[in-house]
Amino acid sequence: MEENGKECSLCHGTGSLTCRGILVIYLLAAKVPLLIILVSLIGAITYSRYFYLMLGLGMVLPLARADFRMYLYPVALIAKLAGKKLNCPRCNPQGGMFRRF
């Protein structure tokens, strides 16, 4: 599928996400909680146990925003490795997580 005459960078025009597309859609969508989790993990290991509280916050934040894509990332990656085709939300916003064909 073409988008403004340019090939979609997430699926290269095939409609099913590449590994990089999965990363962009599922993981980078949750930049802030991911950053909190990363910082608090490093803090907890090197500094103080209280950083684990912050880690909890980072895990809960996507729930509060009802954005579960971060948690779906491992699922999407495993499905991709197992040979399933993942729908590209940029080319086909109405589609579900997986392509039916």
Ligand SMILES: [Zn+2]
């Ligand atoms: Zn696409």
